[in-house]
Each structure stands twice: as C-alpha cells, then as structure tokens.
Amino acid sequence: MKSYNYGKQYLDKTDCNAVLKTLKSPFLTCGPKVQEFERAICRYTGAKYCVAVNSATSGLHIAMLAAGIGPGDEVITSPITFLASANCARYVGADVKFADILPHTANIDPKEIKKRLTSKTKAIVPVHFAGQSCDMEAICDLVKNRRKKVYIIEDAAHAIGSEYKGSKVGSCKYSDMTVFSFHPVKTITCGEGGAVTTNSKELYQKLLAYRSHGSHHTEDWKYDMVELGFNYRMTDIQAALGISQLKKLDKFKKRRREIVAYYNKYLGLKHLEEETFSNACFHLYPVLVRARKEIYHAARKIGLNLQVHYIPVHLQPYYRKLGYKKGDYPYAEDYYAHCISLPLYYGLTQADLKEIVKRIKTLV
Ligand SMILES: *Cc1c(COP(=O)(O)O)cnc(C)c1O
Numbered sequence: 001m002k003s004y005n006y007g008k009q010y011l012d013k014t015d016c017n018a019v020l021k022t023l024k025s026p027f028l029t030c031g032p033k034v035q036e037f038e039r040a041i042c043r044y045t046g047a048k049y050c051v052a053v054n055s056a057t058s059g060l061h062i063a064m065l066a067a068g069i070g071p072g073d074e075v076i077t078s079p080i081t082f083l084a085s086a087n088c089a090r091y092v093g094a095d096v097k098f099a100d101i102l103p104h105t106a107n108i109d110p111k112e113i114k115k116r117l118t119s120k121t122k123a124i125v126p127v128h129f130a131g132q133s134c135d136m137e138a139i140c141d142l143v144k145n146r147r148k149k150v151y152i153i154e155d156a157a158h159a160i161g162s163e164y165k166g167s168k169v170g171s172c173k174y175s176d177m178t179v180f181s182f183h184p185v186k187t188i189t190c191g192e193g194g195a196v197t198t199n200s201k202e203l204y205q206k207l208l209a210y211r212s213h214g215s216h217h218t219e220d221w222k223y224d225m226v227e228l229g230f231n232y233r234m235t236d237i238q239a240a241l242g243i244s245q246l247k248k249l250d251k252f253k254k255r256r257r258e259i260v261a262y263y264n265k266y267l268g269l270k271h272l273e274e275e276t277f278s279n280a281c282f283h284l285y286p287v288l289v290r291a292r293k294e295i296y297h298a299a300r301k302i303g304l305n306l307q308v309h310y311i312p313v314h315l316q317p318y319y320r321k322l323g324y325k326k327g328d329y330p331y332a333e334d335y336y337a338h339c340i341s342l343p344l345y346y347g348l349t350q351a352d353l354k355e356i357v358k359r360i361k362t363l364v
Contacts, residue, residue, distance in 0.1 A: 003303035004343040004356060006284070009184040010252070015244045022240035033236035037243050038195070044246060045170030047178070047197035049204035052239060053211055056157045056181030056194035058232035060088035063177045063196055064123070065227070066206035067151040069094050073122035077155070078108040079312040079332040081127040085155045086313045094122065096322075098314050100329040104273045106130065106286070106339075109331075110138040117142065123151040128159035128169060130272060130309075131187070131256075131283035136164050136174035157181035160188060161253040161281030170197045177203060182238075187252055187283055188245035190238035252346045253281035259344055259353060260285055266357050269364065270338075284309055288338040295363050296340060302359050307341045 022033055038050040053059045069075065075089035079098040086096045099112035106129045113124060124143065126134040136154075143150035152175040156162075160180050162169040170178040180186075182193035196207050206227075209216055214229025234242075260282045264271055269287040274280060286309060289295050299306050312332045314324035326333065343356055 001303045002352075002355070003305060004348075004352065005305045006307040006341045006343055007185040008343075008345040008347055009189045010248075010346040011189075011241075011245075012248075014247075015241055018240045018244040019237055022236050025236070027236050029233060029235040029237075031236040033239035033243065034234055037234075037239035037246075040243055040246050041170070041180075041195050041197060044249070045168045045178070045197055047170055047172050048199045049197065049201070049207075051196045051204065051207040051211055052234040052242070053194045053196065053232045054234050054238075055183070055192050055232075056155070056179050057084040057088070058211075058230070059179040059181075059194040059196045060084055060125070060153070060155065061091050062207050062210035062230070062232060063153045063179055064088050064092045064094070065210045066203045067123055067153065067176065069122045069151070072120065074118060074120040075123045075125060076113055076116050076121060077125040077313075078127045078129070079314045079329045080106050080129060080310055080335060081155065081313060082157065082310060083313060083316070084157075085125050085127050086319070088125070089123070095120075096319070097121075098324070098329055098332075100331045101129075101335060103331050103335060105132055105275060106272055106335055107132060107134045108139075110135055110142060113139060114142050117146075117150070119148065121150050122148075123153055125153050125155050126175075127155040127157075128162060129284075130280070130286060131158045131162050132272070132274060132278050132280040133159060133162055133164035133169055135275070135277065140174045151176045154178040157183075157186060157194075158283035159281065160186070161249045163279040165277045172197055172199045176200065177207075182242055182245075187256070187281055188242065188249055190234065190242040190245070193234050193238045193242060249281070255346050255348075256282045256344060259348060262353050263287075263342065263357070267360060269360075282344060284341045285344040286339045286341045288335070289340060289364055290338065292338055292340055298363050299340075299359075302362070304343070304356065304359055306343075308336070308339060309341050310336070312336050
C-alpha cells in the first residue's frame with residue numbers, strides 16, 4: 001500500500017544539476033550563489049534587502065538581535081506555532097507573551113495582541129500559519145504612534161509564495177523584517193536554510209554582521225568585530241538548490257491551492273478558512289476532528305502519516321516553568337485538541353488525492 005506523509009519535498013533533475021554544478025565550482029560557501037539567491041528572493045518578494053542564513057531559527061535569532069531586543073523587553077507571538085517563533089526571544093533574554101488565535105484561521109488575533117501590549121513590548125512576531133498571512137495591516141495599526149518603537153518580525157516559515165492584500169509575504173510592507181524557512185517540509189527547500197528580508201539598510205547591515213561573527217570587513221585584510229555574532233551562514237550548495245527551487249514556487253503554489261480546493265470540496269471536514277485579504281501558498285492542510293488521537297493512530301495503519309501542528313508553545317514544560325498553564329489561551333488549546341494535518345505537497349497526483357480522501361473517509 002502506498003503511504004503518504006503530511007509533507008514532502010519535490011526535487012527534479014534541474015535542482016540536482018544546480019547543486020552538482022556548485023559542488024564542482026571554486027566556492028562551496030561565501031561565493032556568488034548566496035548573493036544570487038538573496039537577489040532572487042528580493043525580486044520575488046519585492047523587499048529591498050535579503051540575508052540568507054542556515055535556518056529560519058537562526059534568522060529569527062539575528063532578527064531579534066538586529067532589532068536590539070534583550071532582557072527586560074517583551075515579545076508577543078502566537079501559541080500555535082513551531083517552538084522557534086517564541087524561543088528566539090528567549091535566546092536574547094526577552095520575555096515571551098502569547099496572544100490567542102482566531103479559531104477560523106489559527107492565526108494570531110490582533111485584538112488579543114492589543115490586550116498584551118505594554119510599555120515593555122519591543123516586538124510582535126506574527127506567524128503566517130499554514131501559509132496564510134496574518135492581518136498585517138491590523139497588526140501594524142496597533143503599534144503606530146506608540147511612544148516606543150515596536151518591531152514587527154514576520155515568521156513566514158510557512159508562507160513563501162503567499163500574498164497579503166496583493167503584496168508578497170516578505171515584501172515587509174507591513175513589517176520590519178520577514179523570516180523564511182527552507183527546511184525540507186516547507187514549500188521550497190535548501191536542505192536546511194532560511195532568509196530574512198527587510199527594507200531597512202540599517203537592519204540589513206546588522207543582520208549581515210550577526211550572520212558572520214559580528215564582524216564588518218573594512219579594508220584589505222582588516223575587519224572590525226563590534227558585536228558578538230555567530231556563524232549562521234548558508235553555503236553556496238544550499239543557495240544553488242534554493243535558486244532552482246524558487247523558480248518552481250509559482251507552480252508549487254498553484255498545485256497546493258488546487259489540492260486544498262479538492263480537499264475542501266470532497267472531504268467535508270472542518271478546515272481553516274481563507275480570508276478575503278489572503279492569496280496563500282498553503283503549506284499545511286489541517287482539519288479539525290473529534291477523535292483526533294484515534295484517527296492519528298488508525299491513519300498510520302492505513303499508510304497515512306499525519307501530523308499535529310502544533311502543541312501550543314505555552315504548554316511546553318519550558319514555558320510552563322516560566323508561569324504559563326493550561327487554560328491561558330482557550331482558542332489555541334481547543335484548536336490543538338482537534339487539529340490534524342493531511343498530506344499536502346506538490347508531488348500528489350489526482351489519483352493520490354482520490355485515494356487519500358477514500359482512506360480518510362474510512363476514519364472519520
Ligand atoms: C519550521 C519553522 C521554523 C523553523 O525553521 P528552521 O528553518 O527549521 O529553523 C520557525 N517557525 C515556524 C512557524 C516553522 O514552521
């Protein structure tokens with residue numbers, strides 16, 4: 001019996017040839033492919049600047065540093081996300097405040113953000129869950145005209161290719177920085193990898209420095225290390241794959257949207273809704289079911305390796321130790337109790353979709 005995971009990368013001959021060509025070139029890292037990939041991301045998203053990194057987690061970390069976030073500051077994010085969206089604030093010693101989700105999209109609710117804004121708030125990290133953009137204009141409006149600057153750093157790990165009100169996610173029209181992931185479960189992959197986009201030259205220069213030991217090249221052999229940075233660099237091998245994958249993104253998006261439309265039509269299960277402002281490149285297809293645990297196990301037996309996105313971050317033992325508890329974010333907890341993600345990836349054929357729907361129907 002053919003088995004299906006919730007997600008799967010798609011690589012073709014062109015991708016493999018691009019990697020091979022770079023392997024045979026003089027530069028395996030710090031070469032021209034990284035800049036070429038960064039320029040391609042700028043062209044695609046419309047952002048002025050891009051810094052490629054070795055993961056979205058690294059990207060979120062240096063975005064926090066570039067924004068000058070540190071101890072005593074508060075960062076607001078969603079509880080329905082991957083750990084890294086919250087952990088990045090902890091890396092720099094800031095406190096994490098969660099804001100509950102909107103049940104129909106599982107995206108952070110701007111009204112809940114508003115309730116949690118304080119004089120210590122230094123950043124908001126909206127997560128574009130399952131690929132659908134948060135309501136960025138509403139989030140932007142919350143922080144306009146505040147005495148202290150509040151940075152907006154989009155966690156767009158799910159959302160490359162998505163649009164909000166006609167602009168590409170990553171354009172930073174409504175934010176200071178946007179972070180992408182190119183892990184193989186995401187829409188396009190570099191093996192591991194990430195990128196940060198911004199329209200601010202100042203943030204761009206800081207991101208560049210933090211990516212590489214906090215140092216700036218000055219002249220000849222000289223460089224100044226002014227901040228404590230890291231080695232978060234992407235290799236040219238990864239960038240070559242990224243360039244090749246990015247060329248396929250619009251094709252991936254079209255197919256992903258077709259699959260979502262098919263499931264919406266033929267499964268008859270409760271699913272997330274797409275807002276009128278959104279044109280998402282869907283990364284996940286979660287449905288909400290009553291007996292989630294039973295379905296998860298029964299699905300494995302019939303070749304469906306489904307996944308749960310996500311255990312609310314505030315319920316992780318680490319965050320419980322910081323004072324969070326069950327009941328703090330009722331919509332996130334209710335969503336978690338019922339969600340399960342079905343297979344959604346470019347390689348699925350119509351025959352696969354028919355088969356998956358048939359199998360799911362035996363479970364629910
Ligand atoms: C995958 C993911 C990350 C982390 O991405 P890496 O590239 O694996 O570090 C961050 N945030 C969200 C929402 C993710 O899904």
